[in-house]
Amino acid sequence: MEGIMFYIISAITVGGALGVLLSKNPYRAAMWMIFSFFGIAGLFVMLHAQFNAMLQIIVYAGAIAVMIMLVMMIMDRRTIETLKRFNSQFYWPALIGLALFADLAFLAYKFKIDTSNAGKNLAINGSNTQMIGEVLFKHYLLPFEVTAIILLVALIGAVVLTKKDIS
Amino acid sequence: MLTEYLVVSALLIAIGATGVMIRRNFMIVLMSLEIMINGAGLFLITMSYYLGNVSGQVMFIFVAAVAASETAVGLAIAVMMYKRKKSVDVNDFSILRK
Numbered sequence: 001m002e003g004i005m006f007y008i009i010s011a012i013t014v015g016g017a018l019g020v021l022l023s024k025n026p027y028r029a030a031m032w033m034i035f036s037f038f039g040i041a042g043l044f045v046m047l048h049a050q051f052n053a054m055l056q057i058i059v060y061a062g063a064i065a066v067m068i069m070l071v072m073m074i075m076d077r078r079t080i081e082t083l084k085r086f087n088s089q090f091y092w093p094a095l096i097g098l099a100l101f102a103d104l105a106f107l108a109y110k111f112k113i114d115t116s117n118a119g120k121n122l123a124i125n126g127s128n129t130q131m132i133g134e135v136l137f138k139h140y141l142l143p144f145e146v147t148a149i150i151l152l153v154a155l156i157g158a159v160v161l162t163k164k165d166i167s
Numbered sequence: 168m169l170t171e172y173l174v175v176s177a178l179l180i181a182i183g184a185t186g187v188m189i190r191r192n193f194m195i196v197l198m199s200l201e202i203m204i205n206g207a208g209l210f211l212i213t214m215s216y217y218l219g220n221v222s223g224q225v226m227f228i229f230v231a232a233v234a235a236s237e238t239a240v241g242l243a244i245a246v247m248m249y250k251r252k253k254s255v256d257v258n259d260f261s262i263l264r265k
Contacts, residue, residue: 048216094189153236
């Protein structure tokens with residue numbers, strides 16, 4: 001049962017990614033991307049990471065996809081829809097991508113770890129969120145603060161890049 | 168099951184990398200970057216499950232924050248280029264070099 005569910009959800013995920021790769025219209029590509037993000041959220045639920053599945057839906061399918069769609073809406077539709085699909089000489093990069101996949105899949109088949117702890121230590125009292133909170137604020141407090149600074153710098157950078165020149 | 172999850176993660180990373188290299192539309196290049204980051208995140212969560220250690224899930228939160236900032240800066244560059252050249256073709260982005 002779990003195997004069948006895994007194959008359905010991973011087909012959704014990989015199919016969405018292929019839709020982004022192959023569709024000509026960028027609005028359709030954004031829809032395929034949201035499809036793929038929901039598939040990844042399903043895989044996270046299967047891996048007992050409920051908090052991260054919700055984070056995936058809120059941050060990626062909610063915030064990032066809406067940000068990309070809004071930016072595409074302020075542009076002229078014809079200029080971004082009538083672009084050619086691929087670069088000239090697209091075959092070499094496609095071959096490099098195929099080689100990258102072959103390499104990573106070979107590593108995945110050779111990869112052996114001790115899985116005796118699989119599925120343990122992921123929740124306190126049945127709550128994954130509580131466990132993440134404990135670990136995040138006990139062991140990863142400094143990286144958490146640095147993440148706040150990264151977000152602030154990205155915000156300032158985006159504003160500085162797009163503001164009008166005052167001369 | 169571990170190998171299957173890793174193969175899905177490898178597929179996402181490879182598809183995203185191919186999209187970054189071959190697409191002409193800068194918006195779709197940004198989307199392919201998101202797909203790549205998600206493949207790496209899937210690897211983190213898989214390892215967190217099979218090793219029984221929740222640190223991988225905590226790291227995914229940082230990855231999501233960095234991905235959001237990267238998209239914001241990338242879209243700012245796209246808007247700036249659209250204002251100057253009225254185009255989002257990556258071949259027109261070579262004027263950033265000058």
